[in-house]
Each structure stands twice: as structure tokens, then as C-alpha cells.
Amino acid sequence: MIPEKLRALGLAVTLGLSLILTACTIPIPSTEDIPSATGAAPRSELRDVPGIVDPDNTGWPRTVEGLNGTTDIEALPERIITASVGHDEMTVALVPLERLVAVGASSKDPTYSNVAGLLAEKPEISRDPETIIAQDPDIIVTSPYFPAEGVEALERVAIPVVQTALAHDAEARLNNILLLGYIFGEEERAVEFAAEVQQRHDKLVTVTGAKDVRPSVLALSRYSDQIWVAGDGSTEGSIIEAAGGVNAAATAGIAGHQTISLEGVIVMAPELIMITQPLAYGAEEFRQDLLNAAALAEVPAINRDRVHIVDSKLFTTLSYWNIRGAEELARILWPDDFPNPPAEGFSQAH
Known part of the structure; x- marks a missing residue:
């Protein structure tokens, strides 16, 4: 389906050319004035993903719906903060590491975080809005547990905040990846990574799902x-x-x-x-x-x-790393079916 903005643009260009041919000198509007025309082609994988308001709009600005309501994202986010371990784990798989500008202490702690080694040199923030604002972020994507008063303080200084709930079931996990990819302007990478995660999950449950007797x-x-x-x-x-x-x-x-x-x-x-x-x-x-x-x-x-x-x-955690947990538990439950260790990690954005 052609987005309405692109349909309108095509009509404007057609009418403009017709008027030029009849010696009228009405200027044709530049495509640079139509933000949605600057995006990549729409991805069918983005349809029906909760939170993506218009999956046909892959340009800027774009709108998403989080737990805290709808949020307009004016341009590609270059300075991202999440203040959530699970969101940080998702983010490093979707965007180049330099775009994640600061993280919470737990995300740098290998006791709790599966990407602590990647984030060791990142500036540390708390959920105090002042520490976040000091990092000059252009978007905050975080969990439902971020304090409401903190969200309000960030929005008062015109920093967009999107609260999303990460989930542990297979379908919701893929939707989380696709939604975050859309928020970050990394649709292609999100589709690619979702396929990687789905493949790991399917490879596991093809074996475990066939078990008649389960401990x-x-x-x-x-x-x-x-x-x-x-x-x-x-x-x-x-x-x-x-x-x-x-x-x-x-x-x-x-x-x-x-x-x-x-x-x-x-x-x-x-x-x-x-x-x-x-x-x-x-x-x-x-x-x-x-x-x-x-x-x-x-x-x-x-x-x-x-x-x-x-x-x-x-x-x-609440991220695709739960699949690694399932792989490790499957090796304990079914050692004959899983004699070799699984891959330690997942691919990263570059």
C-alpha cells in the first residue's frame, strides 16, 4: 500500500508538470519537504508490531506508542539512553555502540548484564533526570519501572521518552526487537536480528518440543x-x-x-x-x-x-539472552540431545 504522504506527493508532481506544460510557472515542491519520502521502503515485518503506529512510514518524523502514550520522534536518534538492563542488551544488538551514550550501573555489572563487557567504558547514569539530561540524549527508551516523575521531568525539557515492556515469550521477544529497531531507525538490522533470534529459538524447541515425557x-x-x-x-x-x-x-x-x-x-x-x-x-x-x-x-x-x-x-534478564538460558538448561535436561555448548553470544550491530 502506498503511504498517503507519498500518494499526495505523486499527485502534486503530476499537477505541477501539467501546469508547466501549459506555460504556468507554479514551482514543484521538493521531495525534501516530505519527511516520509526520505525513509527506506516499508518492511512487511513491521506490520502488526504493537507500538508502531504507521509501519509504512520509515522516514522522519515517525510516531510510536509506548506505555506512556504516543511519542513523536523527529529524527534518527544519535544519542540513546535506556536506563534499563534489558533495553541496553537489546540496543547494543541494534545500533552501533557509539549511539548508546550512557548506561546504568547494573548494565555494566557482569553479575546482572550479558553485555557488561561492551559497556565498561560508557558513562554511568542513575534514574535521576539530572544525570540523564547531562548526557544530552535525544531519546530515552526505557522500562515501565522508570519513575513517572522522571518521565515528566525529561519530557519538560523536550527529550522524547518511550516506555516499553519487554516480555519473555517468543512472539513478544521478536516484537520487542522490531519495535526498538523502528524507534532507532534500524529497521533492516532489526529484521535481520529478529530472524537470528528466531532461528536460535526454533532450533532449540524443535528438539525440546518433541519430548513426550518432561521432567x-x-x-x-x-x-x-x-x-x-x-x-x-x-x-x-x-x-x-x-x-x-x-x-x-x-x-x-x-x-x-x-x-x-x-x-x-x-x-x-x-x-x-x-x-x-x-x-x-x-x-x-x-x-x-x-x-x-x-x-x-x-x-x-x-x-x-x-x-x-x-x-x-x-x-x-528480559531480552533475547533468555534463549541462552534455555539452551543451557536444555543441556542439563537432555545431555544426549545437546552434547555441545551453544554459541556464546549473538551478533552485534556495526
Whole structure:
């Protein structure tokens, strides 16, 4: 379908030429005055992506709809800030690194971030609007958890802010990539990268999805002497399912992240337990406490010594790196099907 602005431009040019031929000297408008004509050809992959208001408009300005409403983006963003680990992980795959001008402390911390090594030299910001404004960004793309008063402060100084919710299911993950690519003016790279991520996911679930008997898996962590479990709708739960397991907490009716007792672990009787907290925050101590707890001796995962510490940042982030978590868990669950380590990372924008 031809965008309305391009249709109007064609009509203007046709009428202008007709008038010239009849000795009239009305000037023909320049195509430079029509922003949508300066973009690349529309991509069919952008259709039906939530947040893209007009997928046919690949020029500037363009409009997107985030959780905080519609936002007009006047020109290609050259100075990007997200203030969100998951968004930073997505951004470095879509734009040249120099366009991401500053990041939060967590994005530079290898405990939490899968791209910390790429961001080590970036200036550090907090969610204080003053620290962000000091970096002179021309767009902020961030999570729903960015404070509303901070969004208002940034918008008062004419910095566009787009809040998007990153999600862990396969279709939403691809839509996240395509939406961010559109916001950044990197549609072609986004389509290319979405295909790469889809291929990794499909390669995994082609094997795990064919399993008739699936082991029950429980994702646990312990903070402040409270045991937390990841239930239905959690990132960890989606990883368990992609890896070919059954989320024991979801089966027990638990939604989201909830605290449980040792009795709850006994009732759920998982065949495998994965500990998703960082080693630096007591993962090994928690593992030993579970294995040594007399009350848990008959739990299958305990008496078979199937309690595994996993790389926390692959299981708790919200980005395409969750696929790496599913690949690692699949190697634990199905070692004969996945004898070799998967690729460590993903391609980057250049």
C-alpha cells in the first residue's frame, strides 16, 4: 500500500508538470519537504508490531506508542539512553555502540548484564533526570519501572521518552526487537536480528518440543532467609518450558514470584532444582543447605543430586539472552540431545 504522504506527493508532481506544460510557472515542491519520502521502503515485518503506529512510514518524523502514550520522534536518534538492563542488551544488538551514550550501573555489572563487557567504558547514569539530561540524549527508551516523575521531568525539557515492556515469550521477544529497531531507525538490522533470534529459538524447541515425557523443574532463589520460587508467567518459567521441562511451581498453581517454605518444595517434588541467584549472593550456600536439609531427603532433585546453579543473568534478564538460558538448561535436561555448548553470544550491530 502506498503511504498517503507519498500518494499526495505523486499527485502534486503530476499537477505541477501539467501546469508547466501549459506555460504556468507554479514551482514543484521538493521531495525534501516530505519527511516520509526520505525513509527506506516499508518492511512487511513491521506490520502488526504493537507500538508502531504507521509501519509504512520509515522516514522522519515517525510516531510510536509506548506505555506512556504516543511519542513523536523527529529524527534518527544519535544519542540513546535506556536506563534499563534489558533495553541496553537489546540496543547494543541494534545500533552501533557509539549511539548508546550512557548506561546504568547494573548494565555494566557482569553479575546482572550479558553485555557488561561492551559497556565498561560508557558513562554511568542513575534514574535521576539530572544525570540523564547531562548526557544530552535525544531519546530515552526505557522500562515501565522508570519513575513517572522522571518521565515528566525529561519530557519538560523536550527529550522524547518511550516506555516499553519487554516480555519473555517468543512472539513478544521478536516484537520487542522490531519495535526498538523502528524507534532507532534500524529497521533492516532489526529484521535481520529478529530472524537470528528466531532461528536460535526454533532450533532449540524443535528438539525440546518433541519430548513426550518432561521432567519437573523448580527455579529457586534465597534472599534474606526467604526462599523464592518462579511460577506461571515468570521469565524463569518460560525458560523451563522452552528447555523441555515442566515448571513445577506453575503446576502447583503459583503465579509470578512467591515465597515458599521447605514444605512447599516437598509438595512440588521437583526432579530438578535450578538456583537462579548469583554466586556472589549465596547461591552455593543455598545449594548446600538444600542438599543437607533432612526434610528434603526424599525430594527427587535432592536425593538424585540434581540441584544446579545457573548463570543468573541468563535467567532473570528480559531480552533475547533468555534463549541462552534455555539452551543451557536444555543441556542439563537432555545431555544426549545437546552434547555441545551453544554459541556464546549473538551478533552485534556495526
